[in-house]
Amino acid sequence: xxxxxxxxxxxxxxxxxxxxxxxxxxxxxxxxxxxxxxxxxxxxxxxxxxxxxxxxxxxxxxxxxxxxxxxxxxxxxxxxxxxxxxxxxxxxx
Amino acid sequence: xxxxxxxxxxxxxxxxxxxxxxxxxxxxxxxxxxxxxxxxxxxxxxxxxxxxxxxxxxxxxxxxxxxxxxxxxxxxxxxxxxxxxxxxxxxxxxxxxxxxxxxxxxxxxxxxxxxxxxxxxxxxxxxxxxx
Numbered sequence: 001x002x003x004x005x006x007x008x009x010x011x012x013x014x015x016x017x018x019x020x021x022x023x024x025x026x027x028x029x030x031x032x033x034x035x036x037x038x039x040x041x042x043x044x045x046x047x048x049x050x051x052x053x054x055x056x057x058x059x060x061x062x063x064x065x066x067x068x069x070x071x072x073x074x075x076x077x078x079x080x081x082x083x084x085x086x087x088x089x090x091x092x093x
Numbered sequence: 094x095x096x097x098x099x100x101x102x103x104x105x106x107x108x109x110x111x112x113x114x115x116x117x118x119x120x121x122x123x124x125x126x127x128x129x130x131x132x133x134x135x136x137x138x139x140x141x142x143x144x145x146x147x148x149x150x151x152x153x154x155x156x157x158x159x160x161x162x163x164x165x166x167x168x169x170x171x172x173x174x175x176x177x178x179x180x181x182x183x184x185x186x187x188x189x190x191x192x193x194x195x196x197x198x199x200x201x202x203x204x205x206x207x208x209x210x211x212x213x214x215x216x217x218x219x220x221x222x223x224x
Contacts, residue, residue: 029168032207033194036200037198068166071162072194
């Protein structure tokens with residue numbers, strides 16, 4: 001069972017939020033493609049190793065999963081762990 | 094002062110590489126001589142025949158296999174070439190059946206795209222954006 005605290009920790013970092021933004025905009029990217037997109041956002045100062053480490057944290061939290069697609073390793077976004085947050089603090093309208 | 098006259102890409106098959114790099118990408122053959130059981134095989138840009146040569150070097154070393162597989166898995170290009178217009182090259186090469194792992198993308202000062210060179214590498218095209 002995954003610790004829900006991982007989700008909060010994963011979301012606490014702006015680069016990790018940027019990675020999620022890029023994967024929501026285009027799901028199924030390789031590390032290199034994600035890096036190109038992250039680096040093109042000029043607000044992010046980040047190395048490829050840095051992006052790789054952030055991806056590992058997101059994977060740990062279940063927000064990203066990687067999958068082998070032929071010769072390529074691609075990353076998919078999975079926002080289902082966020083449901084734990086809205087289940088716990090439902091929005092009242 | 095040293096000058097850069099040659100760069101190399103490791104290729105699975107030299108004959109197949111020569112075909113792709115000349116007939117598809119548009120480089121021209123410069124040197125082709127026997128060397129240590131393989132060929133010393135280079136290509137140049139027809140616009141710069143005395144410029145830097147690209148050596149199509151056999152990927153024979155055992156370490157080359159996991160190294161290149163790991164680069165390809167992460168989508169990382171082995172090297173890059175400059176073209177006047179990435180979008181136009183993308184359309185031309187797609188028409189010739191070239192597989193792009195990353196279609197043209199605006200990355201700020203440049204537009205980039207990444208394709209499979211059919212002999213074990215990903216290669217990036219880059220063109221400057223008008224500022």
